[in-house]
Amino acid sequence: MAPVRNAKVLFNQPLAGLPEPGKTTIYDTSNIIDLDMVPLNGGVLVKVLSISVEPLTAGLMMGPNKPASIPFPSYQEGQPTFSFGVGKVLRSENEGFQKGDYVVSPVLEHAEYTIPTDLNFLQKIVPEPGLPPSVYIGAAGMPGQTAFYGWKEYSKAKKGETLFVSTAAGPVGSMVLQLAKREGMKVIASAGTDEKVKLAKSLGADVAFNYKTTSIEEVLQKEGPIDVYWDNVSGSTLDAALGNAALHARFIGCGFISQLVDRTGNGVNMKNLANIVMRGINVSGFLANDAFLLEHWEKEFNDTIPKLLAKGELKYIEDRTMGLEHVTVGLAEVMAGKSMGKKIVVVSEE
The missing domain is CATH 3.40.50.720 (NAD(P)-binding Rossmann-like Domain)
Structure with a gap:
């Protein structure tokens, strides 16, 4: 297969007010990737399907002014932004993942394709019948x-x-x-x-x-x-x-x-x-990644909530925007209170 485009959203400068495309971030379409030949070095190649747009992203955009209460490193200028996302494995050199697996990560690059650098953050999911994978970065995530x-x-x-x-x-x-x-x-x-x-x-x-x-x-x-x-x-x-x-x-x-x-x-x-x-x-x-909370409630959540969502006994709302280039606009909408339910940017429909 010939190399294909691998667009990315790059962090450009610290946030001041609401984020602005072309200023806070740059949508870079200059990258290409050979999906068949790119070295994985024991990792996996993931096609990004949907990414989550959330208030935490704004904190990571603040650079040296990032609130001390946010326990994650700021974005680095010139590097891809990231957030929770869901994707599909295209190739794997790791026994824990196979081609076709759906995966979620809290640090999935805002890109069309990515090779995660730390597989500890990558979690395989098996979507409940009737639930689209994007729900696993929303109501089921x-x-x-x-x-x-x-x-x-x-x-x-x-x-x-x-x-x-x-x-x-x-x-x-x-x-x-x-x-x-x-x-x-x-x-x-x-x-x-x-x-x-x-x-x-x-x-x-x-x-x-x-x-x-x-x-x-x-x-x-x-x-x-x-x-x-x-x-x-x-x-x-x-x-x-x-x-x-x-x-x-x-x-x-x-x-x-x-x-x-x-x-x-x-x-x-x-x-x-x-x-x-x-x-x-x-x-x-609290934060949802608290080890105490995970120990006590993660299994019950996984055993019950996706099933209730699939049955319609619990409802979920997705505010879906098409196109990776709209990540920054989506964040501005969330911060301004203009989104409804879970803001999702759909990068690919599979």
Whole structure:
């Protein structure tokens, strides 16, 4: 077979505000690859199918200003960007992988083809019948695991209690919403557009509102107090939740998109921090790759969630964009709150 193009997205300069194609990143189409002859040196050749666009990517683009809370190295200028992705093995010189295997990795290059340098990050998957491989970087992958692990470990949910979940139309928030309803909880959900509010309601939210046009405090005062708060944003939304928390409420923090978009803290006056003490609020923050959480919940997740998704008992939403060249635009949409569900960039349909 003749050599073919191997386009890549290269990191160009540290992020300032929202990412811009041609400035923050460069879409490079100059590379070619011989799929039959390229040396693998004991590794595997992967055709990239879909890649995940997520807020964490923005943190990796900040260079020396990367928040210390992000435990991954920044992107390197002139090198390919990367994120969670799913692909298909075209060739293998490693006994752990065979041609035709589907694989996922948290550090899959934003490229059309790649030879992963560290196979420890590469995981083989067998998609549940009826589930496209892309779901394994969404509801059946890291976002779903984030929701499931955090919920199981920290929510201590009880039937009849009240949950408030922010970014309820996102990949994590939408799963949390559904898990809470399966526990028999009342769910208050916030989202950034009327369309996303409709989505939250369709997933079972008892109360759903647009936080850009409706007062968070007024909704929580009316519909609370909150027994569990799932925080994807931090900032003023977190403060409003603290102000309307029940005694011994559980707050679960897994995201802080408001700080990635505006790291100055301007306009955020945290008035209710004392309630953590005064109301005995239990605050837990986590990452889905925590070894403790993996040990306790990974098997149950893998045994149950993909099957529930395939049966339609849990719903997933993919915001699919076609073409590797749109990765940076996709990230800007996520950061600006314009995506719906899990943002996926489809590199190849197989």
